[in-house]
Amino acid sequence: MTLRVDWRVSVGLVGTILKWLWVPLSLPFALALYDGTPIVPFLLPMIGTLLVGAGLERLPDTRDLQAREAFLMVALTWLTIALVGTVPFLLAGSGTLADPVNALFESMSGITTTGATVIVDFDEHSRAIHLWRSTLQWIGGLGILVLATALLSQLSVGGAQLMETESQTQDVNKLTPRISETAGLLWKLYIGLTVLMIAVLSLLRVIGLAPEMTLFDAVAHAFTAVSTSGFSPRGNSIATFSPAVQWAVIPFMALGATSFVLLYFVLQGDFDRLRESDEFRFYAGILGVFTAAVAAVLFTDASPALTVEETIRHSLFQVVSIVTTTGYASIDFDLWSPAAKHLLFVGMFIGGMAGSTTCSIKALRWLVVIKAFRRDLFVATTPSAIRPVRLSGNVVDEETVRDIYAYTLVSLVFFILGTVFVVIDASRAQVAVTEFEAMSAVAATFFNVGPAFGIAGPLASYEPFPPSTKFAMTLLMWVGRIEIIPVLVLLTPSFWRS
Amino acid sequence: MTLRVDWRVSVGLVGTILKWLWVPLSLPFALALYDGTPIVPFLLPMIGTLLVGAGLERLPDTRDLQAREAFLMVALTWLTIALVGTVPFLLAGSGTLADPVNALFESMSGITTTGATVIVDFDEHSRAIHLWRSTLQWIGGLGILVLATALLSQLSVGGAQLMETESQTQDVNKLTPRISETAGLLWKLYIGLTVLMIAVLSLLRVIGLAPEMTLFDAVAHAFTAVSTSGFSPRGNSIATFSPAVQWAVIPFMALGATSFVLLYFVLQGDFDRLRESDEFRFYAGILGVFTAAVAAVLFTDASPALTVEETIRHSLFQVVSIVTTTGYASIDFDLWSPAAKHLLFVGMFIGGMAGSTTCSIKALRWLVVIKAFRRDLFVATTPSAIRPVRLSGNVVDEETVRDIYAYTLVSLVFFILGTVFVVIDASRAQVAVTEFEAMSAVAATFFNVGPAFGIAGPLASYEPFPPSTKFAMTLLMWVGRIEIIPVLVLLTPSFWRS
Ligand SMILES: [K+]
Ligand SMILES: [K+]
Structure with a gap:
């Protein structure tokens, strides 16, 4: 019996990625050296991944990378980096991260850009460990950008045609005929945005508007x-910093969840693209409507007593933070009223634009769902009509429409099944978890948002969940980040055998 | 400018239905006469509907009933009966039902077979009023059976091809070539089941196993x-009665949510149909798995202290009650642990079999979603493969698959939007409603289940919600019961104008 998937191709490519992990690891390594904190937790995996990666890379690959091998590679890459990411936490051995289940949760939360943490005391950990957490997320964001442009577009039920649509609308193909060139442009943009943000935050410090902001924080x-x-x-997230910092962080979260291809065109001076993109207008509209709704609720609640500027700032900050799936907190929004919290909870299901670092279902899919369903309603009363779904002027083919319906629905079903597991598992372990706490924690991990409500609120920790629940959430982060399909196909027998 | 819809055809048909409303109204009228309680609340609408109905029936209809007219008729029928249904409540003027918003809520909850109540003190109302509540539900169930077989099959995005599939699989067309004959058979079955249940409950009373059960209760x-x-x-629902009654009620709820076409064949002795129906096995499996899960949770919780028989009885009763969307309570399940409550909450989204009186999304749609998505996963790794979705051996066409994906997704989106409204509206009116209370109340009304958790728990009342929230829930019951599409198409401009 022969396997249908050539796993050596997939594992070989994972080896190539592993071989280069010493580069991100060298950042916390250098900081540890500078701070005089332990360097072994970083040095050891640097050497280890280089050796193992170089070894795996030599696997004989008999076949080209096809759908099966690509699915396997994507699933394995995120899993492998999550495992490697635990090594510094375990070797440093400080605080709650010394526990293997916690270490894997934190590492997966890093590489999947989730941001859910099991840390309880932030001061127990060295700056190098904190930098490793941030670095994992930065390479996780970069990885998803590459995946979105180069690979996910060819795979995944909803993703395939989704990204095709995306590229049609935005002429990626005209822009650069070769995928690797596109990827290269997006890398540069990503690095540029990061450097710009470091500069802005440092500038705020220099002009005295951000007294808490060190270069390390920036x-x-x-x-x-x-x-x-x-x-x-920081245990208090962005609530640690001045209002100026909070205002400055908002546009960077929003840009991180904007299509990088669109950003590229705008940087070229082609501002019309913004106006012409149905998805961008939808994304901006979602941010505007949710911010207005949260602000209105906060004004009505009148508790906690916030000034007008504070109400607007925290409404906008938290809506942008949640809808873009960043997950920062500018205030302990877990203390808000049920209405304000519920709005943020619903925001977790949306996500930013496709072709960005954002997670969750994404604005593009919701937009297609809305347009297609309006079309379906029209056809229901005019059976003879033929009316295609259009996105930014281009026709979306019917198979794509079906696949986007399917992907969006399956995401919601996965979410529901996740909540059932979490609430039952917590009950079994006699950890008090309410229905809404379970639902918000599952949404926050599966849609890679980060903080939830109550037990795992924005200034709290996922640590109190039972280990089995934390392990399940680790899997949810993994499945959610790589858009479900690459994991689910691995579970179908036909993936492996004819 | 001419309207595209011939509203006179629709309103004329609503008139015909109105004309016959004196028949169900005569039941509580007769009981009021017998009990010596006010008869005017029933006599007046009997005369009024007869006159108005006969008048509307005479509207000149220039066109046949087509999709548009049928949608309008369905939406208007449920709305009109809900309005008529308020008259006895308002004229009786007792208790919370004397309030117009409450009366409309209760009446809509009746005709849509929801079962959510705004009654606070059940003893304040006459037996005739209680019989009117039950009668509204019985004609609501009958109405949906007729709609399912005769009309909904031709309309609604998901429903159209769904029922087509249903009829293919189960040879309704072979059974009786004419729809009205099929409808006639199902009426008789419905009446037969009702009479059988009255007999069973009365028998339990006679042999001493149901001391609380009067003929009126039966x-x-x-x-x-x-x-x-x-x-x-009864304010305590089925918890009022003995364990024997509770066991006896379970199969009738389960049968009410079983395809009546399937039941017809089984009554003909064709038991193979049960085994051959993918949907029936799925429905039975859902009931079994959920019952086992709830029982396991209750055993683990060990509080409230229940015997083994009680645990099994209440688990089975509540799972059947919620999944079939009946909504009876054999115990105050709102006192159960979050895990047990969450399982029932998730059960609200399922529903029984298509072609029955059940509400919610229905087992058939979920089954098609599961089968189609498994197919999609297979095709994702084997792009050259062509593999149709099969249901009970028959191919489901791809347009139907897309429409079922769409309908299921839109149901969940409607639910989410409903929760946002309820939680914000309650906050505005300063009524304390938690996120989970809002979610469960919206699911219970939109999916026509009835009781929710917390504020509107099984032995509690929807009365404390603000009037605006209750009005919104009234609309949700209406939209949910007639499967969304007939209402949504009315909101599209193209429905009315070219
Ligand atoms: K995040
Ligand atoms: K019900």
């Missing part, structure tokens, strides 16, 4: 804002 | 069990 937060990830070395 | 509960509706004249 780098760590730039890494996790542009990648819409949300880890912070 | 009739009122038979009306609301077979129609999977759930109103009870």
Whole structure:
């Protein structure tokens, strides 16, 4: 019996990625050297991944990378980096991260750009460990950008035609005929945005508007804002910093969740693209409507007592943070009223634009769902009509429409099944978890948002969940980040055998 | 400018239905006469509907009933009966039902077979009023059976081809070539099941196993069990009665949510149909898995202290009650642990079999979603493969698959939007409603289940919600019961104008 998938091709490519992990690991390594904190937790995996990666790379590959091999590679890459990412946490051995289940949760939360943390005391960990958390998220954001442009577009039920549509609308193919060139442009943009944010935050410090903001903070937060990830070395997240910093962080989260192809065109001076993109207008509209709704609720609640500027700032910050799936907190929004919290909870299901570092279902899919369903309603009363679904002027083919319906629905079903597991597992382990806490924690991990409500609120920790629940959430982050399909196909027998 | 829809055809048909409303109204009228309680609340609408109905029926209809006219008729029928249904409540003027918003909520909850109540003190209302509540539900169940077989099959995005599939699989067309004959058979089955249940409950009383069960109770509960509706004249619902009654009620709820076409064949002795129906096995499997899960959770919780028989009885009763969308309570399940409650909450999204009186999304749609998505996963790794989705051996066409994906997704989106409204509206009116209370109340009304958790728990009342929230839930019950599409198409401009 022969396998249908040539796993050596997939594992060989994972080896190539492993071989280069010493580069991101060298950042916390250098900081540890500078700070005089332990360097072994970083040095050991640097050597290990180089040796193992170089070894795996030599696997004989008999076949080209096809759909099966690509699915396997994507699933394995995120899993492998998550495993490697635990090594510094385990070797440092400080705080809650010394526990293997916690270490894997934190590492997966890093590489999947989720930002859910099991840290309880942030000061127990060295700056190097915090920088490793941020670095994991930065390479996680970069990885998803590459995946979105180069690979996911060819795979995944909803993703395939989705990205095709995306590229049609935005002429990626005209822009650069070769995928690797496109990827290269997006890398540069990603690096540029990160550097710009470090500069802005440092400038605020220099002009006295950000007294708490060290260079270390500037780098760590730039890494996790542009990648819409949300880890912070500070236990109070962005609530640590001045209003000026909070205002400055908002556009970077929003840009991180904007299509990088669109950003590229705008940088070229082609501002019409913004106006012509149905998805961009939808994404901006979602941010506007949710911010207005949250602000209105906060004004009505009148508790906690916030000034007008504070109400607007925190409404906009939290809506942008949640809808872009960054997950930073500018205030402990877990203390807000049920209405304000519920709005943020619903925001978790949306996500930013396709072709960015954002997670969750994404604005593009919701837009297609809305347009297609309006079309379906029209056809229901005019059976003879033929009316295609159009996105930014281009026709979306019917198979794509079906696949986007399917992907969106399956995401919601996965979410529901996840909540059932979490609430039952917590009950079994006699950890008090309410229905809404379970639902928000599952949404926050599966849609890679980060903070939830109650037990795992924005200034709290996922640590109190039972280990089995945390392990399940680790899997949810993995499945959610690579858009479900690459994992689910691995579970179908026909993937492996004829 | 001429309208595209010939509203006179629709309104004329609503008139015909109105004309016959004196028949169900005569039941509580007769009971009021017998009990010596006010008869005017029933006599007046009997005369009024007869006159208005006969008048509307005379509207000149220039066109045949086509899709547009049928959508309008369905939407208007449920709305009109809900309005008529308020008259006895308002004229009786007792208790919370004297309030117009409450009366409309209760009446809509009746005709849509929801079973959510705004009654606070059940003893304030006459037996005739309680019988009117049950009668509304019984005709609501009958109406949906007729709609499912005769009309909904031709309309609604998901429903159209869904029922086509249904009829293909189950040879309705072979059975009786003419729709009205099929409808006639199902009526008789519905009436037969109701009479059987009255007989069983009365027998239990006679042999001493149901001391609380009067003939009135037997009739009122038979009306609301077979129609999977759930109103009870008793404030404690089925928890009022003995374990024997609770066991006896379970199969009638389950039968009410079983395809009546399938039941017809089984009555003909064709038991193979059960085994051959993918949908029936799925429906039975859902009931089994959920019951086992709830029982396991209750055993683990060990509080409240229940015997083994009680644990099994209440688990089975509540799972059947919620999944069939009946909504009876055999115990105050709102006191159960979050895990047990969450399982029931998720059960609200499923529903029984198509072609029955059940509400919610329905087992058939979920089964098609699962089968189609498994197919999609297979095709994702084997792009050259062509593999149709099969249901009970028959191919489901791809347009149907897309429409079922769409309908299921839109149901969930409607649910989410409903929760946003309810939680914000309650906040505005300063009524304390948690996120989970809002979500469960919206699911219970939109999916026509009835009781929710917390504020509107199984032995509680929807009365405390603000009037605006209750009005919104009234609309949700209406939209949910007639499967969304007939209402949404009315909101599209193209429905009315070219
Ligand atoms: K995140
Ligand atoms: K019901």
